[in-house]
Amino acid sequence: MLSKNNEMMNRDLEVIWHPCTQMKDHETLPIIPIKSGKGVYLYDFEGNSYIDAVSSWWVNLFGHSNTFINEKIKAQLEKLEHVLLAGFTHEPAIELAHKLVNITPEGLAKVFYVDNGSSAVEAALKMSYHFHLNNGKKKPVFLSLTNSYHGETIGALSVGDVALYKETYEPLLIANKQVPVPVDQTQEAAEAALSILEKVLHDQADEIAALILEPLVQGAGNMHMYHPAYLIGARELTRKYGVHLITDEIMTGFGRTGKMFACDHAGISPDFMTLSKGLTGGYLPLSVVMTTDEVYSAFYCDYNEYKAFLHSHSYTGNPLACTAALATLELFEKDDVLGNNEKKSRYILERAEKIAELSNVKEIRQQGMITAIELQGYSAEDRIGISVYKYALTRGVLLRPLGHVVYFMPPYTISYEEIDKMVDVAWEGIAKVNKES
Numbered sequence: 001m002l003s004k005n006n007e008m009m010n011r012d013l014e015v016i017w018h019p020c021t022q023m024k025d026h027e028t029l030p031i032i033p034i035k036s037g038k039g040v041y042l043y044d045f046e047g048n049s050y051i052d053a054v055s056s057w058w059v060n061l062f063g064h065s066n067t068f069i070n071e072k073i074k075a076q077l078e079k080l081e082h083v084l085l086a087g088f089t090h091e092p093a094i095e096l097a098h099k100l101v102n103i104t105p106e107g108l109a110k111v112f113y114v115d116n117g118s119s120a121v122e123a124a125l126k127m128s129y130h131f132h133l134n135n136g137k138k139k140p141v142f143l144s145l146t147n148s149y150h151g152e153t154i155g156a157l158s159v160g161d162v163a164l165y166k167e168t169y170e171p172l173l174i175a176n177k178q179v180p181v182p183v184d185q186t187q188e189a190a191e192a193a194l195s196i197l198e199k200v201l202h203d204q205a206d207e208i209a210a211l212i213l214e215p216l217v218q219g220a221g222n223m224h225m226y227h228p229a230y231l232i233g234a235r236e237l238t239r240k241y242g243v244h245l246i247t248d249e250i251m252t253g254f255g256r257t258g259k260m261f262a263c264d265h266a267g268i269s270p271d272f273m274t275l276s277k278g279l280t281g282g283y284l285p286l287s288v289v290m291t292t293d294e295v296y297s298a299f300y301c302d303y304n305e306y307k308a309f310l311h312s313h314s315y316t317g318n319p320l321a322c323t324a325a326l327a328t329l330e331l332f333e334k335d336d337v338l339g340n341n342e343k344k345s346r347y348i349l350e351r352a353e354k355i356a357e358l359s360n361v362k363e364i365r366q367q368g369m370i371t372a373i374e375l376q377g378y379s380a381e382d383r384i385g386i387s388v389y390k391y392a393l394t395r396g397v398l399l400r401p402l403g404h405v406v407y408f409m410p411p412y413t414i415s416y417e418e419i420d421k422m423v424d425v426a427w428e429g430i431a432k433v434n435k436e437s
């Protein structure tokens, strides 16, 4: 007889095509059916538990099935599940927009609701292009950083630079150009990259609508990190050359980098900020594009001037999702989340020191509640991350390395004991592949 997990897996594989997956891998690699979640733990159908060390693709902030968020959503569910946001509005969308305006950098004054990260990036790109057009300028090119990731719809993919996702679709993409991301976390690297940015803007600002970047940490780009000086410089240069700055805080937002927003480390305010992932605490798909009164005003006129931003999604500003987001922000207000995270980050780094001693570890880097361990001596074909992933699962930890980078990005509610377990298991997994190689 098949085990309950295997039974579920087989039923899954009959009909589901999974994201970011070569499905043939699952001839040998089991799919894990999850029955329930609580706190940092996920439970399968046979009662095995897994510490969710990647916050279910970077979305979860306060644990699975969080009682406080659950109650808020249940209460909202009894009132209103959804209504269109054109011509109509509702309380959760209004309250959330006010809160977001209050907590994001000065100058971001308007909230455009979307329903997932990639779509927020699409909306920001379109808004930027359209803003310039409304001001009589045609600027069809977008600038982004090497090694960047902004999502996988066509526009978002165009401004990304991860070959694995982008290369195949190259003929379909919109006009884009990349400037180098700072090579490491030093200020010198930031300054070197800024001098190239300055040159490109100097030569081509006429055709460039916006520079889009992931502030401080490039998530899907193997958790590459750089110095906030780059953000300060990029803000000055984009302003000087009449190019928008779009900060994609879909991953970095809501405390992940140690401050509420990564932009806060540099004290900058962008023309557009995209937010999603942690926005709803990891509960429901929702995203926003935040922008300035200046941008908003460029679209504000009589209907027959045809300058309106006619972009929409069916589930824009869903009330349940907005409620989850409001509950999530309330949790930030109730506790010193960022202060506690600072202590936890420091502890994770201390505990990870023994991992740095392994000969197949190149470096460990950290930015707030993101800690990345870069392995060395492997080629892409080794798929070394999968070996670590498989080992960690046998020990009850969900790590999902990006290529040869193992990382910790746990829910903020992780306890010190759970951190010990997470780090120990990563150490064991990395030591194991070191011995085998």
Ligand SMILES: *Cc1c(COP(=O)(O)O)cnc(C)c1O
Residues within 6 Å of the ligand: 116, 117, 118, 119, 121, 149, 150, 151, 152, 214, 219, 220, 248, 249, 250, 251, 252, 276, 277
């Ligand atoms: C995840 C991510 C996106 C895309 O969001 P989706 O909701 O997965 O479409 C965009 N930008 C960054 C920085 C991300 O991490």
